[in-house]
Amino acid sequence: xxxxxxxxxxxxxxxxxHVEALINNEEDAILVAACDILxxxxxxxxDQYERAFPNTNVKIYTDYMEMLKxxxxxxxxxxxxxxxxxKHAIDCMNYGAHVLIEKPMxxxxxxxxxxxxxxxxxxxxxxxxHQNRFNPPIQKLRRAIxxxxxxxxxxxxxxxxxxxxxxxxxxxxWRGTAELDGGxxxxxxxxxxxxxxxxxxxEVERIHAERETFLRDxxxxxxxxxxxxxxxxxxxxxxxxxxxxxxxxxxTLSIFGETGTVVIGGLAVNEIKTWQFADERDYDKEEEETxxxxxxxxxxxxxxxxxxxxxxxxxxxxxxxEEGKKSMEIILKAYDVSPK
Numbered sequence: 001x002x003x004x005x006x007x008x009x010x011x012x013x014x015x016x017x018h019v020e021a022l023i024n025n026e027e028d029a030i031l032v033a034a035c036d037i038l039x040x041x042x043x044x045x046x047d048q049y050e051r052a053f054p055n056t057n058v059k060i061y062t063d064y065m066e067m068l069k070x071x072x073x074x075x076x077x078x079x080x081x082x083x084x085x086x087k088h089a090i091d092c093m094n095y096g097a098h099v100l101i102e103k104p105m106x107x108x109x110x111x112x113x114x115x116x117x118x119x120x121x122x123x124x125x126x127x128x129x130h131q132n133r134f135n136p137p138i139q140k141l142r143r144a145i146x147x148x149x150x151x152x153x154x155x156x157x158x159x160x161x162x163x164x165x166x167x168x169x170x171x172x173x174w175r176g177t178a179e180l181d182g183g184x185x186x187x188x189x190x191x192x193x194x195x196x197x198x199x200x201x202x203e204v205e206r207i208h209a210e211r212e213t214f215l216r217d218x219x220x221x222x223x224x225x226x227x228x229x230x231x232x233x234x235x236x237x238x239x240x241x242x243x244x245x246x247x248x249x250x251x252t253l254s255i256f257g258e259t260g261t262v263v264i265g266g267l268a269v270n271e272i273k274t275w276q277f278a279d280e281r282d283y284d285k286e287e288e289e290t291x292x293x294x295x296x297x298x299x300x301x302x303x304x305x306x307x308x309x310x311x312x313x314x315x316x317x318x319x320x321x322e323e324g325k326k327s328m329e330i331i332l333k334a335y336d337v338s339p340k
Contacts, residue, residue, distance in 0.1 A: 003030045004308055007073045007097075009064045009088055010080035011036035011045045012172070014102060017131075018077050019045050021300035023052045028308045033071050035061040064088065068095040075100060075311070081172075082187070083180030086111035089126070093118050098125040100307055103190050104328040105321065107182060112328065116321040127307040127317040128324025130194045131299030134306070136288040137264045137272045138195060141255065145199055149277050150257025155235040156200055158192040160184075161249040164242040169218050176218025183211065183220025185331045189240035192269065193226075194319075194327035195253050202232035209334035215243045226334045268297035 006022055006029055008015055022031050031049045034042040039062050046058040061067040068076075068091070076092040078085055079102045086106040089099045093115075105128045106112040119126045132138060144150065164184075174180040181187055197204075206229045211221035222243050228236035252265040252273075263274035275284060303319070310317040 001312060003028060004311060005030055005032045005072060005074045006077060007031070007033040007035065007067060007071060007075070008045060008077045008079060009035045009067075009092075010078060010102075011038075011041035012079065015041075015045055015079045016048060017300045018079060018100075019048045021304040023049065024301040025304050025308060026053070028312075029304065030056065031058050032073060033059040033061060033067050035064045035067050037062055065091065068092065068097070073097050075307075078102060081174045081180045082182065083107050083174070083177075086115055089115050090118055093122055093124050096122070096124070098127075098307075098311060100127045100129060100304070101324070102129045103194075103324070104128075104182070104186055104331075105324040106328065107180075107186070109325070109329055109332060112321065112325040116325070119321055125307065125310055125317060126321035126324070127303070127310070128319045128321065129300070129303060130191055130319045130324065130327070131303045132191050132195060132269055132297060133198065133318060134299040134302040135268065135270050135297060137270060138253075140272070140283065140286075140288065141199065141253075141262050141264060143283070144260065144262065144277070145201065145255070147281075149279065149281075150255065150260035151278075153200065153234050153255060153257045155237065155256050156196050157237045157252070157254040158189070158196040158239070159250060159252045159254075160189045160192050160240045161244045162188055162242055162251070163244045163247055164188065164216070164222075166217055169216060176216065176220050176222075178219050181220070182331070182335075183213075183218065183224065184222050184240050184242040185211065185224040185226070185238075185334060186220075186328070188242055189224070189238065190327050190331060192251060192253060193238055193330055195269065196236050196238065197326050197330060198323075199253070199255050200230050200232070200234050200236055202230035202234065204330060204333070205229045205231045207330065207333045207337055209338040211334070211338045224334065224338075226330070228330065270297055
């Protein structure tokens with residue numbers, strides 16, 4: 001089976017992890033093009049890839065439409081500003097490419113629905129980059145849930161207590177804007193919100209929320225709190241902050257059931273802090289690798305592997321468009337009920 005040909009559109013802050021994932025999936029994938037309106041950023045990603053594979057020839061573009069016209073591409077990774085994700089994904093799908101989209105997949109439910117519908121119409125795959133689902137402790141927690149070890153799940157909590165100073169927002173003026181980004185809930189907290197709703201396993205019945213811009217010079221919130229009642233009766237609590245002093249404090253996912261309690265924390269929800277169940281299983285004592293270099297973790301490589309397998313086998317990726325829509329929809333509902 002020939003290698004799947006990838007291109008990357010948007011070569012900013014997170015793009016190095018996507019290139020890293022392609023390098024780690026070298027048997028199944030190859031990077032053929034990198035595009036950014038700032039050519040030097042695309043060159044950085046090309047150089048990163050070509051250091052690993054000196055005999056490759058990654059083409060550089062500053063116009064993604066020109067790239068789509070000129071190159072034979074199977075998948076486009078979209079890592080541009082959040083507000084452009086829908087347009088860029090739709091344009092790429094109209095050229096026949098599958099899309100792997102950075103979070104959030106869109107900034108409106110209508111755009112997400114358009115993307116999903118177009119993918120179905122053209123028989124193309126959509127994957128949303130919620131890479132933390134592939135963290136070994138998260139996979140272990142999911143297994144315990146699927147085996148029914150919690151009994152009735154009563155509540156879950158997602159806490160994202162980070163700091164992002166004003167320099168962070170000044171580095172890229174689109175950050176913190178309603179049009180292109182959203183606030184702390186949409187940007188910093190969406191990964192953990194995705195994990196929470198995935199574990200609770202139910203549609204949302206109602207949402208209450210509060211949010212505020214306490215310290216940062218941005219249009220959207222730098223702090224948000226969401227209370228969710230799920231249709232299965234369970235309750236979710238989300239606390240998200242970008243104003244913790246003086247540095248990132250924690251990113252924690254906690255699940256509480258009648259016969260089980262699990263807390264996963266660490267730099268990128270990658271460490272089991274509490275693992276208690278009424279019964280015991282062999283895998284309870286298995287130790288997971290916890291060493292990571294940054295908050296992005298190690299989930300991009302298995303995320304790409306899962307998507308590549310979905311394309312080759314014509315199955316759905318773990319984080320399809322429908323799955324990627326769920327967390328952003330929770331945040332958008334929270335914005336609706338807590339106007340600023």
